[in-house]
Amino acid sequence: MTGAYLKSYLMTAGPTPLPPAVSQVMAEPILYHRAPAFIEVYARCLERLRIPFETTNDVLCFASSGTGAMESAVANLVRPGDAALVASCGKFGERFAELCDAYGAATVHHDAGWGSKVDPADLDRLLDENPGVEVVFTTLSETSTGVVNDVHALTEVAHAHGALIAVDAVSGLGAVPIPQDEWGVDVVCSGSQKALMCPPGLGFASVADSAMERAAAKPGRRYYFDWVATAKGQRKDPPDSPFTPAVSIFMALDVALGMIEEEGLEAVFERHRRLGRAAREAVRALELDLFGPEDEGANVVTAIALPDTIDGAKVPKTMRDRYGVTVAGGQGRLKGRIARIAHCGYFGAFDVTTTVAAFEMTLRDLGHPVELGAGVGAAQRVFQEAGAPVAALPA
Amino acid sequence: MTGAYLKSYLMTAGPTPLPPAVSQVMAEPILYHRAPAFIEVYARCLERLRIPFETTNDVLCFASSGTGAMESAVANLVRPGDAALVASCGKFGERFAELCDAYGAATVHHDAGWGSKVDPADLDRLLDENPGVEVVFTTLSETSTGVVNDVHALTEVAHAHGALIAVDAVSGLGAVPIPQDEWGVDVVCSGSQKALMCPPGLGFASVADSAMERAAAKPGRRYYFDWVATAKGQRKDPPDSPFTPAVSIFMALDVALGMIEEEGLEAVFERHRRLGRAAREAVRALELDLFGPEDEGANVVTAIALPDTIDGAKVPKTMRDRYGVTVAGGQGRLKGRIARIAHCGYFGAFDVTTTVAAFEMTLRDLGHPVELGAGVGAAQRVFQEAGAPVAALPA
Numbered sequence: 001m002t003g004a005y006l007k008s009y010l011m012t013a014g015p016t017p018l019p020p021a022v023s024q025v026m027a028e029p030i031l032y033h034r035a036p037a038f039i040e041v042y043a044r045c046l047e048r049l050r051i052p053f054e055t056t057n058d059v060l061c062f063a064s065s066g067t068g069a070m071e072s073a074v075a076n077l078v079r080p081g082d083a084a085l086v087a088s089c090g091k092f093g094e095r096f097a098e099l100c101d102a103y104g105a106a107t108v109h110h111d112a113g114w115g116s117k118v119d120p121a122d123l124d125r126l127l128d129e130n131p132g133v134e135v136v137f138t139t140l141s142e143t144s145t146g147v148v149n150d151v152h153a154l155t156e157v158a159h160a161h162g163a164l165i166a167v168d169a170v171s172g173l174g175a176v177p178i179p180q181d182e183w184g185v186d187v188v189c190s191g192s193q194k195a196l197m198c199p200p201g202l203g204f205a206s207v208a209d210s211a212m213e214r215a216a217a218k219p220g221r222r223y224y225f226d227w228v229a230t231a232k233g234q235r236k237d238p239p240d241s242p243f244t245p246a247v248s249i250f251m252a253l254d255v256a257l258g259m260i261e262e263e264g265l266e267a268v269f270e271r272h273r274r275l276g277r278a279a280r281e282a283v284r285a286l287e288l289d290l291f292g293p294e295d296e297g298a299n300v301v302t303a304i305a306l307p308d309t310i311d312g313a314k315v316p317k318t319m320r321d322r323y324g325v326t327v328a329g330g331q332g333r334l335k336g337r338i339a340r341i342a343h344c345g346y347f348g349a350f351d352v353t354t355t356v357a358a359f360e361m362t363l364r365d366l367g368h369p370v371e372l373g374a375g376v377g378a379a380q381r382v383f384q385e386a387g388a389p390v391a392a393l394p395a
Numbered sequence: 396m397t398g399a400y401l402k403s404y405l406m407t408a409g410p411t412p413l414p415p416a417v418s419q420v421m422a423e424p425i426l427y428h429r430a431p432a433f434i435e436v437y438a439r440c441l442e443r444l445r446i447p448f449e450t451t452n453d454v455l456c457f458a459s460s461g462t463g464a465m466e467s468a469v470a471n472l473v474r475p476g477d478a479a480l481v482a483s484c485g486k487f488g489e490r491f492a493e494l495c496d497a498y499g500a501a502t503v504h505h506d507a508g509w510g511s512k513v514d515p516a517d518l519d520r521l522l523d524e525n526p527g528v529e530v531v532f533t534t535l536s537e538t539s540t541g542v543v544n545d546v547h548a549l550t551e552v553a554h555a556h557g558a559l560i561a562v563d564a565v566s567g568l569g570a571v572p573i574p575q576d577e578w579g580v581d582v583v584c585s586g587s588q589k590a591l592m593c594p595p596g597l598g599f600a601s602v603a604d605s606a607m608e609r610a611a612a613k614p615g616r617r618y619y620f621d622w623v624a625t626a627k628g629q630r631k632d633p634p635d636s637p638f639t640p641a642v643s644i645f646m647a648l649d650v651a652l653g654m655i656e657e658e659g660l661e662a663v664f665e666r667h668r669r670l671g672r673a674a675r676e677a678v679r680a681l682e683l684d685l686f687g688p689e690d691e692g693a694n695v696v697t698a699i700a701l702p703d704t705i706d707g708a709k710v711p712k713t714m715r716d717r718y719g720v721t722v723a724g725g726q727g728r729l730k731g732r733i734a735r736i737a738h739c740g741y742f743g744a745f746d747v748t749t750t751v752a753a754f755e756m757t758l759r760d761l762g763h764p765v766e767l768g769a770g771v772g773a774a775q776r777v778f779q780e781a782g783a784p785v786a787a788l789p790a
Contacts, residue, residue: 012427015642026643027422030594032407032721063596064619065458067638071619102618193639199425201458201596201641223497224459224466224620243462244588246596247410248421248643326427 006324011355013143013171013301013328013342014066014193015200022197022255022346026248033245039238041254046239048257051265052196053188053206054179060230062203063246066170066191069203071099072225073137073166073187076207076215080104083132085163087118087154090142091331092168100137108133114334115145115292115303120153127161134214136165140188141172144331146303146340147292148176152183159184164211170194173204174260175272175300175344186211192249195272195300195344197256201249207231272299274386275343275352278379282356285378286363286370291338300344303330304359305337310366312336318362325358349383401719406750408538408566408696408723408737409461409588410595417592417650417741421643428640434633436649441634443652446660447591448583448601449574455625457598458641461565461586464598466494467620468532468561468582471602471610475499478527480558482513482549485537486726487563495532503528509728510540510687510698515548522556529609531560535583536567539726541698541735542687543571547578554579559606565589568599569655570667570695570739581606587644590667590695590739592651596644602626667694669781670738670747673774677751680773681758681765686733695739698725699754700732705761707731713757720753744778 010017031038049059062068074096078084084105086097089112100107108130112118118138127133136158141148151167158165166187169178173188174195180188186208193200207215207227215227223229224243233240260268276299283290283304291303306312313336316329330338341355356375363370405412426433444454457463469491473479479500481492484507495502503525507513513533522528531553536543546562553560561582564573568583569590575583581603588595602610602622610622618624619638628635655663671694678685678699686698701707708731711724725733736750751770758765 008424010425010427014639015425015427018425023422023424026594027418029403029418030405030410030413032405032410032723033595034723035715035721063458063460063463065638065641068458068619074618099618102615102621104616191639193642199421199641199643200428200639201644220497221499221616223469223494224463226497243460244409244586244595246460246594246641246644247588248594248647249596249641252643320430326430328427328429 008324009326009351009354011325011327011342011351013340013344014191016194016197016342016345017347018199018252019197019256019259019346022252025251025255028251031247033241033247038247041250042241042245043239045250045253045257046234048261049204051257051261052174055181055206057180057206057208058231058234059204059206060227060234061241061245062225062230063201063243064203065200066189066203067095068225069170069189069191069205070096070168072203072205072227073189074099074103075222075225076218076227077135077164077166077211078103078105079218079221081106082134083108083130085110085126085130085133085136087112087123087136087138089116089118089139089145089147089149090114091144092142092170093139096137096168115147117147117293118149118154120150120157123154123157127157127163133161133163136163138165138167140167140169140178141176141300143171143301144334145292146298146301148172148295148298148300151178151185155183155185164214166211171300171344174268176297177269180206180208192253196253197259197345198252199249201246202253272344274382275299275347276302278349278352278382279341279343281378281382282352282375286360286375300342302341302343303338304341306339307368310363310368312338314366315339315362318365319358322365323358323361325355327355352379403719404721404746404749406720406722406737406746408735408739409586411589411592411737411740412742413594413647414592414651414654414741417647420646420650423646426642428636428642433642436645437636437640438634440645440648440652441629443656444599446652446656447569450576450601452575452601452603453626453629454599454601455622455629456636456640457620457625458596458638459598460595461584461598462490463620464565464584464586464600465491465563467598467600467622468584469494469498470617470620471613471622472530472559472561472606473498473500474613474616476501477529478503478525480505480521480525480528480531482507482518482531482533484511484513484534484540484542484544485509486539487537487565488534491532491563510542512542512688513544513549515545515552518549518552522552522558528556528558531558533560533562535562535564535573536571536695538566538696539729540687541693541696543567543690543693543695546573546580550578550580559609561606566695566739569663571692572664575601575603587648591648592654592740593647594644596641597648667738669777670694670742671697673744673747673777674736674738674751676773676777677747677770681755681770695737697736697738698733699736701734702763705758705763707733709761710734710757713760714753717760718753718756720750722750747774
């Protein structure tokens with residue numbers, strides 16, 4: 001069961017698997033970015049991007065990874081010496097602290113702990129203690145641990161202290177709700193390669209007027225990621241990108257957003273809830289522990305605490321090399337301690353059962369006894385009891 | 396001859412047409428960026444990128460447009476208050492001045508004029524007058540006008556004054572020679588979507604030790620485009636990208652660089668020389684003027700000065716809407732005054748003849764009398780007299 005003929009399954013939280021229609025559109029002849037054929041695609045993407053962000057803002061697009069979108073938030077909101085508070089609970093939250101430091105902020109970094117949620121009460125206390133903070137940076141779905149923060153509550157706390165809030169929703173957007181306008185989130189950053197079912201290469205920043213005004217009042221010190229220039233281009237008729245856009249990825253995004261629109265955002269979220277629940281039930285049935293808190297809202301990535309008795313670093317490697325199933329292990333301080341099963345984007349019931357099946361077989365290979373099929377059966381029950389279509393995704 | 400069934404030809408200088416093998420590889424299932432299957436592609440791209448740059452440097456890769464790579468040069472080399480000299484001759488050269496201003500440089504901007512080359516004697520004089528300048532920014536191929544600068548001479552002048560030189564080679568790299576190591580160019584920036592025959596979305600910076608040392612001595616104030624962090628990742632074994640790489644475009648790049656390697660870099664340049672010569676001969680045969688200087692080395696884009704008697708803005712529009720041939724018009728101050736025929740990347744003899752044929756028909760449509768076939772015939776003669784294969788490109 002090894003080698004080139006091993007059938008492969010991508011079960012990572014970015015890049016995530018692409019729907020065939022999304023992949024295939026990239027094989028079409030490329031378009032000139034100023035020709036009507038592309039402008040039509042681009043304009044439709046700009047309009048449809050508002051669906052997952054649940055906003056009327058312009059969603060600013062950058063040819064970049066998700067980190068580029070995060071950098072845009074720091075570069076546009078923070079000047080050297082500004083006090084910025086970063087509330088993190090994992091690797092990607094820490095990236096905001098690194099960005100703030102790189103941009104010369106007086107960074108207040110609250111590390112809630114890898115595997116914990118950021119507690120709104122802690123944020124409240126920290127903002128009391130640091131009244132000069134004007135911007136809070138935090139994470140919706142912390143991909144390194146599977147934790148999903150309560151962005152609604154964190155936004156209310158930030159606003160109660162007169163601070164703006166900018167949220168990294170790279171892996172969360174389109175998998176779990178973050179209704180930007182309803183919650184009043186000032187900035188939501190995301191990327192193409194997670195629940196939006198596209199290849200990596202596009203970063204997004206949905207910027208509310210509150211944040212755009214602050215950016216406009218602090219011009220310079222940035223160029224490629226400048227919000228004002230990008231918004232000016234996107235608001236033209238027809239819309240224009242200040243720099244050559246990543247044409248082939250916009251072609252993909254157009255197809256992917258069309259699928260999300262067709263499925264319906266609430267149905268997309270419900271599908272993710274089911275995927276997350278099924279993954280968690282499988283873990284329980286295997287008598288293993290989830291890494292991080294029990295959370296019905298953590299439906300992007302399921303992190304499993306691996307038994308101490310096995311070499312945890314071998315789990316992703318064995319799953320991939322022996323069974324063709326690519327999952328992510330732990331990053332940084334969690335290396336060898338967890339396995340992360342993704343279910344954000346183009347995932348259905350049998351992606352979870354396949355992953356759990358390979359995981360069970362791998363555990364036995366590595367000497368940890370589990371009953372084959374126990375986790376799979378638990379996942380199956382979740383999907384079957386839900387009653388609705390097992391896979392709501394358009395074909 | 397209009398509508399959806401009009402057969403279309405892309406004759407722009409970015410995005411440029413993609414070889415079918417390059418487009419098609421993007422339709423394959425996406426890969427996880429830390430899985431061996433992608434790492435193999437990534438490592439091969441990093442190695443093969445040295446071919447068009449003619450360097451032993453690490454070619455740093457960013458998920459960005461070419462402007463991102465240009466920004467990396469400014470962000471890594473220039474601190475607020477540093478004197479930087481920008482020698483420009485068109486829209487893209489001016490972008491370097493905008494970038495230097497955004498980063499707070501004391502910018503000395505020498506505008507050689509749109510359609511002119513930067514004169515090394517002018518650079519020499521300006522560096523005499525501004526002895527504090529430590530970095531010079533200029534352009535190899537100025538896409539907005541077709542001009543190709545003498546980067547070899549400009550590098551010698553910069554070095555004679557103890558300054559580093561950073562060159563925007565976004566549209567030139569892989570079309571005209573810029574042997575970085577031989578000429579000692581400190582930084583060469585490029586992008587995926589020109590002569591490298593890939594979709595837009597990857598920016599490159601080939602950074603010599605001289606420039607890397609300066610960057611390392613001036614840390615901070617950048618993150619996504621930081622050279623030191625990117626080099627550190629790329630030099631790991633196996634190589635690693637600090638942020639999620641644009642996987643699908645790397646897949647494309649791998650195929651495209653393989654084609655360049657197979658054709659051979661000198662053959663690639665010779666093909667471009669022929670394409671440029673054919674385009675220029677066609678313009679002469681139509682008794683029109685080239686925009687800019689006569690230059691046997693200007694083989695990326697041919698800019699044609701349009702007759703005053705016609706509405707120049709209608710030329711690209713008519714060529715596209717009536718004949719399906721997309722070329723670029725003038726940008727900025729050249730709007731309506733020139734048409735630009737690209738021949739960088741996946742272009743062969745009959746791309747030039749097709750473009751010239753549509754151009755001739757368009758001129759007549761707009762009321763400017765030309766003999767149909769006159770320009771086409773002149774281009775044909777160049778290709779036929781060259782004797783060698785008309786299209787040296789791998790199929």
